[in-house]
Amino acid sequence: MSETAAAHDAPTSTGIDHKKLIMWLFLASDCMFFGTLISTHLLYRKLYPSGFTDAEGHQRFIQNLFNIELTSFSTFILLMSSFLMALAVSAMHKGEIKSFRRNVLGVIFFGLIFLGCQVFEFTHFYHQGLTIQNSVLGSTFYVLTGTHGTHVAIGVLWLILMYFYSFTGKLGGHTGALDVEVAGLYWHFVDIVWIIIFTAVYLVEYLGPNGFWGTGLPAVTK
Amino acid sequence: MSHDSHHAPVASKLELAPERSDLGLIRPDRTTGWTDWLTTVDHKKIGILYGAFAMFYFLVGGVEALAIRTQLIRPDNDFVTARMYNQLFTMHGTTMIFLGVMPLSAAFFNFLVPLQIGARDVAFPRLNAFSLWTFVFGAFVLNASWLFEFAHLAGWLNGFEWHKHLAFTDFAPANGWFSYAPLSGTYGQNGQALRFTGVGTDFWIIGIQVLGIASLAASFNFICTIINMRAKGMTMMRLPVFTWMTLITAILIILAFPAITVALIELMFDRAFGANFFNPSAGGQPILWQHLFWIFGHPEVYILVLPAMGIVSEILPTFSGKALFGYPIIVFSGAVIGFLGFAVWSHHMFTTGLGPVPTAAFALLTMAIAVPTGVKIFNWLGTIWGGRVRFTPPMVLSLGFIWMFMCGGFSGVMHSSAPADSQQQDSYFVIAHFHYVLLGGVLLGLMAGLYFWFPKIFGRMPNAPLAYIASGMVILGFNLAFGPMHYLGLAGMPRRTHTYHAGNGWETWNYVATIGAYILGAGVFLAFANLAWTAFKGKKCASDPWGGRTLEWSLPSPVPEYNFAQAPIVATRDAYFEDKHGGKRIAYENDGGEAGVHMPSQSWMPLVASTGFLFAGFGMPMMAMGVPHAGWIVITGLGVLILGIWLWAVEGPGGYMLKTPAASGSPAPAETAAH
Numbered sequence: 001m002s003e004t005a006a007a008h009d010a011p012t013s014t015g016i017d018h019k020k021l022i023m024w025l026f027l028a029s030d031c032m033f034f035g036t037l038i039s040t041h042l043l044y045r046k047l048y049p050s051g052f053t054d055a056e057g058h059q060r061f062i063q064n065l066f067n068i069e070l071t072s073f074s075t076f077i078l079l080m081s082s083f084l085m086a087l088a089v090s091a092m093h094k095g096e097i098k099s100f101r102r103n104v105l106g107v108i109f110f111g112l113i114f115l116g117c118q119v120f121e122f123t124h125f126y127h128q129g130l131t132i133q134n135s136v137l138g139s140t141f142y143v144l145t146g147t148h149g150t151h152v153a154i155g156v157l158w159l160i161l162m163y164f165y166s167f168t169g170k171l172g173g174h175t176g177a178l179d180v181e182v183a184g185l186y187w188h189f190v191d192i193v194w195i196i197i198f199t200a201v202y203l204v205e206y207l208g209p210n211g212f213w214g215t216g217l218p219a220v221t222k
Numbered sequence: 223m224s225h226d227s228h229h230a231p232v233a234s235k236l237e238l239a240p241e242r243s244d245l246g247l248i249r250p251d252r253t254t255g256w257t258d259w260l261t262t263v264d265h266k267k268i269g270i271l272y273g274a275f276a277m278f279y280f281l282v283g284g285v286e287a288l289a290i291r292t293q294l295i296r297p298d299n300d301f302v303t304a305r306m307y308n309q310l311f312t313m314h315g316t317t318m319i320f321l322g323v324m325p326l327s328a329a330f331f332n333f334l335v336p337l338q339i340g341a342r343d344v345a346f347p348r349l350n351a352f353s354l355w356t357f358v359f360g361a362f363v364l365n366a367s368w369l370f371e372f373a374h375l376a377g378w379l380n381g382f383e384w385h386k387h388l389a390f391t392d393f394a395p396a397n398g399w400f401s402y403a404p405l406s407g408t409y410g411q412n413g414q415a416l417r418f419t420g421v422g423t424d425f426w427i428i429g430i431q432v433l434g435i436a437s438l439a440a441s442f443n444f445i446c447t448i449i450n451m452r453a454k455g456m457t458m459m460r461l462p463v464f465t466w467m468t469l470i471t472a473i474l475i476i477l478a479f480p481a482i483t484v485a486l487i488e489l490m491f492d493r494a495f496g497a498n499f500f501n502p503s504a505g506g507q508p509i510l511w512q513h514l515f516w517i518f519g520h521p522e523v524y525i526l527v528l529p530a531m532g533i534v535s536e537i538l539p540t541f542s543g544k545a546l547f548g549y550p551i552i553v554f555s556g557a558v559i560g561f562l563g564f565a566v567w568s569h570h571m572f573t574t575g576l577g578p579v580p581t582a583a584f585a586l587l588t589m590a591i592a593v594p595t596g597v598k599i600f601n602w603l604g605t606i607w608g609g610r611v612r613f614t615p616p617m618v619l620s621l622g623f624i625w626m627f628m629c630g631g632f633s634g635v636m637h638s639s640a641p642a643d644s645q646q647q648d649s650y651f652v653i654a655h656f657h658y659v660l661l662g663g664v665l666l667g668l669m670a671g672l673y674f675w676f677p678k679i680f681g682r683m684p685n686a687p688l689a690y691i692a693s694g695m696v697i698l699g700f701n702l703a704f705g706p707m708h709y710l711g712l713a714g715m716p717r718r719t720h721t722y723h724a725g726n727g728w729e730t731w732n733y734v735a736t737i738g739a740y741i742l743g744a745g746v747f748l749a750f751a752n753l754a755w756t757a758f759k760g761k762k763c764a765s766d767p768w769g770g771r772t773l774e775w776s777l778p779s780p781v782p783e784y785n786f787a788q789a790p791i792v793a794t795r796d797a798y799f800e801d802k803h804g805g806k807r808i809a810y811e812n813d814g815g816e817a818g819v820h821m822p823s824q825s826w827m828p829l830v831a832s833t834g835f836l837f838a839g840f841g842m843p844m845m846a847m848g849v850p851h852a853g854w855i856v857i858t859g860l861g862v863l864i865l866g867i868w869l870w871a872v873e874g875p876g877g878y879m880l881k882t883p884a885a886s887g888s889p890a891p892a893e894t895a896a897h
Contacts, residue, residue, distance in 0.1 A: 012450035018345040021450055025442045025476060033480035036514060040488065040499070048505060132497050133413025136505045139497035143488065161868070 702738025
């Protein structure tokens with residue numbers, strides 16, 4: 001092994017690159033992380049199905065609060081960002097740096113739209129009377145979705161840095177493709193987690209006449 | 223790769239001119255002394271640093287334990303106040319688990335795993351350094367609470383405006399090591415966040431959070447290393463058992479720590495931002511904390527004990543002159559313990575009223591987990607059976623491990639019976655049980671490991687007579703201290719109570735236990751002092767003083783920085799033993815030599831990034847104290863963390879080629895290359 005490059009890219013025992021493997025391990029750990037947060041939210045939904053009390057002392061139902069059309073839109077945007085991420089990874093594997101840049105800009109843009117929707121949603125919910133302090137629902141909802149939003153924000157930051165890094169000419173070859181692919185794994189995972197959160201936190205509230213938890217409020221009276 | 227590939231192979235890194243990163247920063251690469259230790263990415267040096275810090279904190283935790291025992295030596299004692307006592311037992315437990323046992327295990331992971339699998343380093347050398355420094359700063363934050371506490375007791379804080387507004391002044395954590403809500407949490411409506419405890423809890427929250435990050439980063443790294451960097455021929459079922467147990471421990475860490483991470487985030491939101499996760503006045507359920515804590519906490523028990531089991535599984539075959547009895551069963555049992563470890567958490571909560579079905583299920587699963595543990599013990603006995611046993615200090619400590627751990631296991635099975643447990647809950651019986659497991663088990667196992675591998679780490683042999691005396695004192699003192707606690711617990715003595723009245727029949731055994739604790743403390747101190755002396759001044763010894771079985775013994779002592787001059791190719795389990803005495807020799811790849819082996823470059827960045835945690839770790843509790851502008855410290859910390867990670871990323875892995883002594887076809891020569 002007189003080639004130094006050979007030492008850098010020494011074959012691994014499994015044939016899987018270190019970076020890819022460690023990202024999978026991190027995602028396994030992150031599964032438990034989100035699993036704990038989602039469990040916390042669902043446990044408290046089961047325990048307190050009737051929503052929360054706002055600052056004026058009015059009982060509020062979660063279906064009054066949610067804007068399911070908006071959240072469906074932002075979910076769709078996040079899904080499509082995953083599609084663009086896959087295109088970016090594919091472009092990088094083929095060495096098409098310009099195509100990579102275009103697609104990654106798209107991912108960043110869509111990620112920012114998602115974050116914008118979340119900021120809007122949080123502001124809106126806050127003005128509707130749901131705060132982190134006035135109810136258990138507020139605590140679990142904001143911390144769960146906020147943690148997911150933080151993951152998205154970190155992903156966006158990562159991709160922005162990668163986008164600018166690509167102009168230095170150092171993002172290329174096998175290593176560059178691997179780095180982009182690892183970022184892609186992270187991005188897809190964050191997307192999948194949102195699909196679960198969207199289902200478990202938003203959609204189930206609209207199941208059946210009274211919502212999944214039996215809130216006593218018909219789901220249609222929005 | 224980048225510019226770093228062009229270096230010609232050198233015999234020492236000091237021959238090279240300092241390398242500049244793309245930003246023009248000089249990498250701390252060709253350095254010696256302090257800079258070298260602060261920026262090292264060598265897994266062996268990182269392992270030594272982990273070990274040194276862990277042994278220091280063992281002594282800190284030991285002093286706390288002795289203060290507790292001194293307080294309890296006689297009824298109605300007033301050696302420490304009740305307030306101080308709470309802080310002592312909380313910090314004792316936290317220190318021993320997170321700053322003693324886990325980092326000492328990590329020291330072994332670091333030093334041994336690459337050597338045992340025939341690798342030259344871990345998969346991510348700089349991430350490894352990051353784990354180390356994050357641990358160091360997390361530990362420092364946790365213990366800095368004592369500095370505030372002493373400053374408070376000395377009256378130095380009285381002049382500050384914020385100090386006058388504090389409702390509680392316990393600056394060191396005082397909730398017990400599992401910080402049960404609602405005691406650790408808040409009460410009151412609409413974000414009032416009134417508290418039951420002082421800022422010690424905030425130190426605890428942020429300290430454990432930072433330590434968790436260190437453990438997670440290290441575990442990702444080690445799983446990756448073990449799965450991906452094995453030498454040729456080193457199949458999974460040829461891995462040394464210690465490496466196997468490291469792998470299982472690391473998997474447990476990455477799956478169990480997220481639960482405590484989330485629990486700590488939730489508790490932090492309760493305390494700092496008035497959330498209601500565990501706030502009973504607003505509908506929060508304190509029992510959720512117990513569940514989340516023990517979903518982490520019970521795997522944590524196996525995170526503590528599995529490395530020690532791995533160490534003992536290396537030592538017993540070496541000194542019995544036999545291969546480990548039932549290697550696949552030992553490995554499989556370890557995996558089963560790891561798996562079942564996630565399914566027994568509620569046995570810590572039998573008295574909370576789970577209902578008959580969950581209680582029965584958790585009781586049965588808890589009994590079931592005793593089976594793989596028992597299997598291991600029988601395998602160890604089978605290993606010794608018929609062997610030519612050499613009673614060296616590591617062997618004596620390992621036998622002590624089996625014996626003491628078994629006693630702890632027996633009382634553990636007693637706890638698995640829910641009706642019996644409801645009598646034993648929160649009594650000294652529980653204290654006796656887990657000290658037999660964690661001290662008689664884990665600490666003896668780790669001490670055995672220290673005495674076993676010290677000759678490999680430093681090339682020097684610890685003083686044997688002193689080691690025997692220390693081992694005897696530890697085992698004797700330990701049994702004197704914790705044996706009587708079984709009786710005390712069954713006689714009704716509650717744990718976490720700063721004193722007791724005369725006339726309950728507890729006086730004698732408390733006296734005995736305290737004397738035992740003094741003997742134990744002196745024994746541990748003697749054992750560690752012996753080791754510390756050995757590291758610098760001990761008698762030099764050969765590279766394979768014990769007749770070792772695994773690859774690390776095929777290397778010179780101390781191990782050269784490149785580990786293997788040529789990468790080994792193994793053909794069997796216990797490769798080095800077979801190489802010496804059996805038919806299957808270790809082959810070597812045709813690398814190294816004049817062409818050199820690739821060495822990673824050193825870096826400041828892991829240390830810089832970790833420093834961010836130091837700022838955040840101080841800032842969070844200071845915010846809770848009401849110190850003005852403390853929030854800026856936290857923001858600075860986050861900035862430093864992000865800056866460090868960014869510089870780390872753009873710095874690149876770097877590296878250079880290091881010449882190794884040519885050695886084809888035989889193990890590396892005993893004398894090391896100049897370095």
